[in-house]
Amino acid sequence: MASEVTFFPVDNGDTTLIKLADNKSVLIDINLRDLAQDSEDPSCDVIKELRKRLEKDDKRRPYVDAFLLSHADQDHCRGLQKHFHLGPLSDYNYEPPEGEELKIVIREMWSSPMMFRRARKNNPLCEDAKAFNTEARRRVKLFKEKKSAGEGDRILIIGEDENGKTDELESILVKTDEVFNKINGSANEHVSVRVLAPLPPQKESEEEQLSKNHSSVVLQISFNAEGEKDACLFLTGGDAKVYIWGKMWNRKKDKIEDIQYDLLLSPHHCSWHSLSYDSWSKSENPQVKAEAKSALSQCREGALIVSSSKPIKNDKNDPPCWGAKKEYLSILKKEEDRFYCTGEYPSAKNPEPLTFKVSKEGFQPPSKKSASMASIIAGSTRERTGHG
Numbered sequence: 472m473a474s475e476v477t478f479f480p481v482d483n484g485d486t487t488l489i490k491l492a493d494n495k496s497v498l499i500d501i502n503l504r505d506l507a508q509d510s511e512d513p514s515c516d517v518i519k520e521l522r523k524r525l526e527k528d529d530k531r532r533p534y535v536d537a538f539l540l541s542h543a544d545q546d547h548c549r550g551l552q553k554h555f556h557l558g559p560l561s562d563y564n565y566e567p568p569e570g571e572e573l574k575i576v577i578r579e580m581w582s583s584p585m586m587f588r589r590a591r592k593n594n595p596l597c598e599d600a601k602a603f604n605t606e607a608r609r610r611v612k613l614f615k616e617k618k619s620a621g622e623g624d625r626i627l628i629i630g631e632d633e634n635g636k637t638d639e640l641e642s643i644l645v646k647t648d649e650v651f652n653k654i655n656g657s658a659n660e661h662v663s664v665r666v667l668a669p670l671p672p673q674k675e676s677e678e679e680q681l682s683k684n685h686s687s688v689v690l691q692i693s694f695n696a697e698g699e700k701d702a703c704l705f706l707t708g709g710d711a712k713v714y715i716w717g718k719m720w721n722r723k724k725d726k727i728e729d730i731q732y733d734l735l736l737s738p739h740h741c742s743w744h745s746l747s748y749d750s751w752s753k754s755e756n757p758q759v760k761a762e763a764k765s766a767l768s769q770c771r772e773g774a775l776i777v778s779s780s781k782p783i784k785n786d787k788n789d790p791p792c793w794g795a796k797k798e799y800l801s802i803l804k805k806e807e808d809r810f811y812c813t814g815e816y817p818s819a820k821n822p823e824p825l826t827f828k829v830s831k832e833g834f835q836p837p838s839k840k841s842a843s844m845a846s847i848i849a850g851s852t853r854e855r856t857g858h859g
Contacts, residue, residue: 474661474694474829476705476734477524478777479517480813480822483740483790484546485779486517487707488535489692491661492829494526495654498535499707503550518554520824525575532556532563534576536655537627541709542586542687543600551599557606560623579625579655582607584632585669586686614643625656629688630669647671648729665691665729668708668715687711687738689719691729699831704771706732710739713748716763723766731769734777734827734834737799738767741778741812742790751794752787759798768802773833775809776802777825782814811836 472492479486484502491497503518525533538555540548556563556574567573580603587596587604596604610626620626620643628644631637637644645651645666652663668689687709696702708715716738723730738745746764749757770776776799780791789795796810803809816825827834 473696474703475826476829476834477824477826478736478779478811478813479520479824480515480816481517481779482546482814483780484549485541485709485736485740486521487736487779488521488524489662489705490524491654491659493659493661495536495659495661496525496534497537497539497654499539500541500547500709501550501554502546502548503554515822515824517824518550522572522575528576530565532573532576534578537579537581538577539581539629539688539690540583540586540600540603541707542583543596543603544710545597545599547709548597548599548603552602556623557602558609576623577606578622579627580607580610581627581629581688583629583669583686583688584637585630585671586688588633588686611640615639620656622655627651627653629666631671661695663693663695665693667691667719667723667730668711670715670718687715689715691732694829696829697831702831703734703829703834704732705734705736705834706730707736708738710742710745712739712742712744713746713760713763716745716766717760720762720766727769730766731771732774733771734775735767735770735799737776737778737795740780740790741783741792741795741799743792743795744789746795746798751789751792757794764798764802767799770802771833773809774803775811775827775834775836778810778812778814780812780814782819783812 474491477488481502485500486502487499489497522533525535527533554575556576560576565573607626610620610624613624614620614626626643628637628640630647647666647668647670650663650665652659669686689708689711692705692707693701694703719730743751743757746759747757748760751757778791778796783791783793783796785793800807800810811825813825814822816822825837827836
């Protein structure tokens with residue numbers, strides 16, 4: 472099989488699953504809402520769609536080989552405690568309550584301590600973010616004690632912590648600008664990952680600029696295909712805002728191959744604030760920050776951009792922002808068929824998971840025409856059966 476990247480329609484939020492050619496899986500963020508409690512939830516049953524793409528181990532437990540939380544906002548970790556096992560595997564519950572499924576095992580966590588450090592008092596952590604942080608601390612503590620970790624206890628630290636707090640963790644630490652290819656403790660021939668952010672601890676004056684969003688993990692994920700190295704480049708950056716992308720350009724403008732992409736997940740759900748310091752809704756003439764747009768413009772030929780968001784409308788909403796979409800389209804030379812919105816694929820009425828397959832010619836998107844027809848058929852089936 473070919474490696475693939477799937478984006479799930481989760482409103483303004485992120486849920487991205489990478490399945491490699493050897494069936495290894497990397498999940499980036501989750502926004503798993505309860506359909507029964509959210510009348511505006513898209514018709515797609517995201518939890519069901521995610522679960523059917525996951526492998527199971529010899530004990531019937533569904534799992535992901537690695538799970539990255541890009542930053543600690545609720546729309547990137549919602550549903551963690553409900554759907555994922557946290558704690559030692561010896562405590563795993565094989566008999567969940569009626570109506571619930573076995574929880575998903577996280578074989579290896581990818582976590583950045585800086586995003587938790589930079590959480591301000593006026594921007595507190597949600598309960599799922601606190602649970603993620605607690606589990607990350609458990610795994611780090613276990614590693615310090617044993618100098619190794621088994622399945623369900625592994626952790627990879629993304630980015631250095633302040634005051635030398637990660638100095639003892641070199642074997643599980645990946646610093647900014649370093650590249651790694653280990654997933655769940657083993658080297659993988661199908662992928663390599665470059666860490667572009669979070670920025671390491673800054674001077675006190677600069678630290679004041681940084682928050683949870685500014686501390687989002689930014690990765691350039693490189694896929695190999697059919698013997699060709701770096702056949703496809705995927706750039707993902709959580710909710711990183713304009714300050715980070717401006718800094719990124721100043722750091723990488725003489726080495727743009729580090730920030731190039733064939734597939735970009737537009738930051739912060741196609742928000743204007745990843746491109747500008749101005750307000751889209753309040754400024755009379757909001758201006759793009761040139762350095763930030765330059766960083767986000769390093770696309771290779773035929774590149775694709777995805778907005779993980781609600782449908783994008785010509786209004787003052789942000790995110791998703793109409794003005795930001797226009798800027799991304801200008802990067803794509805106004806080729807609208809290369810821009811995708813998860814809330815609109817294949818239609819706003821019946822959004823479905825959006826999958827791009829890796830090939831030596833680049834990412835292969837699904838056919839919008841065939842997907843639209845599949846959506847019409849699915850909608851018709853729901854009407855006949857009374858489901859949906």
